[in-house]
Amino acid sequence: MGKIKKILNRRTAAIVGKITGTFLAAALVVGVPAMQSIRTAAAGKDYDANIAALEKEIEAKRQENKDREAQINNYTGDINENKEAINAISEQIDGVNDEIAAYGELINVKMSEISDKETQIAAVEKSIDEKGLEILDKQEEIRVLEKQNDENLEMFSKLARALYISDSSDTIPLLSGSDDWYNFFVYTDVVQNISAQNVDFMNRLLANIKNQELMIDDLNADIEQLNRDKEDLHTQKAKLEEKQEDLKSKQSELQNFADEQYTSLYNIAAKNEALKDKISGLSYAISITNDEIEELNALVAEEIRRKQAENSGQTIYSSDGFRWPLESKFQMLTTKFGYDAWRGGNHYGIDVGNAGIGGTNVYAAQSGTVITAYGDSGRHGGYGNYVVVDHGGGISTLYAHFSGTAVYEGQTVNKGDVLGYVGQTGWATGNHLHFEVRVNGTAVDPLGYTYEYV
Numbered sequence: 001m002g003k004i005k006k007i008l009n010r011r012t013a014a015i016v017g018k019i020t021g022t023f024l025a026a027a028l029v030v031g032v033p034a035m036q037s038i039r040t041a042a043a044g045k046d047y048d049a050n051i052a053a054l055e056k057e058i059e060a061k062r063q064e065n066k067d068r069e070a071q072i073n074n075y076t077g078d079i080n081e082n083k084e085a086i087n088a089i090s091e092q093i094d095g096v097n098d099e100i101a102a103y104g105e106l107i108n109v110k111m112s113e114i115s116d117k118e119t120q121i122a123a124v125e126k127s128i129d130e131k132g133l134e135i136l137d138k139q140e141e142i143r144v145l146e147k148q149n150d151e152n153l154e155m156f157s158k159l160a161r162a163l164y165i166s167d168s169s170d171t172i173p174l175l176s177g178s179d180d181w182y183n184f185f186v187y188t189d190v191v192q193n194i195s196a197q198n199v200d201f202m203n204r205l206l207a208n209i210k211n212q213e214l215m216i217d218d219l220n221a222d223i224e225q226l227n228r229d230k231e232d233l234h235t236q237k238a239k240l241e242e243k244q245e246d247l248k249s250k251q252s253e254l255q256n257f258a259d260e261q262y263t264s265l266y267n268i269a270a271k272n273e274a275l276k277d278k279i280s281g282l283s284y285a286i287s288i289t290n291d292e293i294e295e296l297n298a299l300v301a302e303e304i305r306r307k308q309a310e311n312s313g314q315t316i317y318s319s320d321g322f323r324w325p326l327e328s329k330f331q332m333l334t335t336k337f338g339y340d341a342w343r344g345g346n347h348y349g350i351d352v353g354n355a356g357i358g359g360t361n362v363y364a365a366q367s368g369t370v371i372t373a374y375g376d377s378g379r380h381g382g383y384g385n386y387v388v389v390d391h392g393g394g395i396s397t398l399y400a401h402f403s404g405t406a407v408y409e410g411q412t413v414n415k416g417d418v419l420g421y422v423g424q425t426g427w428a429t430g431n432h433l434h435f436e437v438r439v440n441g442t443a444v445d446p447l448g449y450t451y452e453y454v
Contacts, residue, residue: 047307048372048409051300055381058296061289062382062427068282068289075275075282082268082275089265096258103251110244117237124230131223138212138219145212149205294346300381301441307371308390308441321450322365323415325399325435326422328453330354334432337445348443349398349436357422358431362399364413365435365451366391372398375405377425383434384426387419396441400434401425416454 324331335351372388374380385402403423407413424431437446 047303051303051307051372052380054296054300054303055379055383058293058300058381059379061293061296065286065289065293068286072279072282075279079272079275079279082272086265086268086272089261089268093258093261093265096254096261100251100254100258103247103254107244107247107251110240110247114237114240114244117233117240121230121233121237124226124233128223128226128230131219131226135216135219135223138216142209142212142216145205145209149202149209152201152205297346297348297443301438301443303441304371304388304396304438305394305441308394308396321452322397322437323363324451324453325363325365325397326352326357326433327360330357330360330433331453337443337447349400349434350446351432351434353430353432357433358424359403360422361418362402362420362422362433363454364389364415364417364419365397365437366395367414368392368396368412370407370409370411370413370419371396373405373407373409373411375402375420379426382427384428385420385423386426386434389413389419394440396438398434398436398438400436401428401432 330352332352332354333350334353335347337347337350340347366389368389368391370387371390372386374383374387375385377385380386383398383400385405386398386400387402387405387407388396388398390396399419401423402420402425405420406418407420413419422431422433428434435446436443437449438444
C-alpha cells in the first residue's frame with residue numbers, strides 16, 4: 001500500500017511538470033520552413049561557407065530531434081513506471097476483490113444461520129401458539145365439567161328436596177312410630193342409591209377437572225420453557241446480525257478502497273494515454289525534422305556537386321577500385337548504410353568501430369583532391385573533424401569523426417595516404433570511422449564497391 005502511494009505521488013508530480021507546454025513548443029519548431037535558410041545558405045559561390053551553413057542547420061535540427069528523443073525517453077520512462085504502478089494496483093485490487101468475495105461468503109453464511117434461527121423462532125412461536133390453544137381447550141373442558149358438576153349438584157339437591165317434600169308423610173309415621181316400614185325402606189334405598197351415584201359421578205368429574213388442570217400446568221410449563229428458548233434464539237439471532245453487520249462494514253470498507261484504487265488506476269491510465277499522445281506528437285515532429293534534414297543533406301550534396309564542378313576538366317583518378325580506409329583488421333560495422341531506427345532517419349555511410357580503433361590512421365580510398373578538411377573539433381553537422389576527397393568523375397569520399405586531420409583543402413592525395421586519425425568528434429558515442437561515398441553529391445552505399453585490404 002505504501003509503495004503504491006509512493007509511486008503514484010512520484011508519478012503525478014513528474015507528469016504534471018513534464019506535460020505542461022513542452023510538446024507545443026517542440027511541435028511548433030518544425031513549422032519553420034527549412035528551405036528559407038537553405039536558399040539563403042546556397043545563394044553565394046563560397047561552397048565551403050554554404051556547406052558550413054547547411055551543416056549548422058542540420059546540426060541544429062539534429063539537436064532538436066535529440067532533445068525530442070530525450071523527452072520521449074523521459075515520457076517512456078514515466079509510462080513504464082506508471083505501468084509498474086498500474087500492475088501493483090491491479091494486483092492489490094485483485095487481492096481486495098478476493099477479500100470482498102470472502103466476506104461475501106461469510107455474510108451469506110451468517111444470513112443462512114440467521115434464517116435458521118428465524119425458522120427455529122417461528123417453530124417455537126408455533127409451538128407456543130399450539131400450547132396456548134391446548135390450554136384453551138383444556139380450560140373449556142374444565143368449564144364443561146364444572147358445569148356438569150354444578151348441574152349434578154343442583155339436580156341432586158332438587159331431587160332430595162322433592163323426595164322430602166313429597167314423602168314427608170311417609171317419614172312422619174316413621175318418626176312418629178308408624179308401622180308403614182315398607183315405604184320407609186324404599187324411600188331410604190332410593191335416597192342412598194341416588195346419593196352414591198351422585199357422589200361417584202361428582203368424583204369422576206373432579207378427577208377429570210384435576211387432570212385437565214394438571215395438563216394445563218404442564219402446558220404452561222412448556223410455554224414458559226418455549227419462551228425461554230425463544231428468548232435465547234432471539235439473543236443468538238441478534239449476535240449473528242451484529243456479526244453480519246460487522247462483516248458488511250468491513251466488506252464496504254474494502255469496496256470503498258477498491259473503488260479508490262480503480263479511480264487511481266483510471267487516472268494513471270489516462271496520464272499514460274496523454275503521455276503517449278505527447279510521444280506521438282514528438283515522434284511526428286522528429287519525422288518532419290528528419291524530412292527537413294534530408295532536404296538539407298540534398299542541398300549539401302548539391303553544394304558538393306557545385307564544388308566538384310569547379311574542378312571540371314581535372315584528371316579522373318584511377319578507377320582500379322578503392323582501398324579500405326583503415327587497416328584490414330578493422331572491418332567491424334557498427335552501422336550500415338540506409339535507414340537507421342536508432343537515429344530515426346537515414347545513415348549516409350557506414351560506421352567501422354572495432355575495439356582499439358581509436359587514434360589509428362585513416363587512409364584515402366582513392367587518389368584525388370581534398371575539397372573539404374575540418375580539424376577544428378567543431379560539430380559540423382555531426383561529422384566533427386572530417387575530410388572530403390574528390391576523385392573526379394563526380395565521385396567523392398567522406399571521412400568523419402577524426403580526432404585530428406593530416407591534410408588541408410586543395411591538397412592532392414594518393415590512394416593510401418593518411419588523411420587523419422580515428423576519433424569521436426561531432427555526433428559520436430565512441431571511437432569509430434564514418435565513411436561515405438558520394439556520386440555527384442548523392443550518398444550511395446559504400447559496400448557497393450570493392451576494396452583492397454592492406
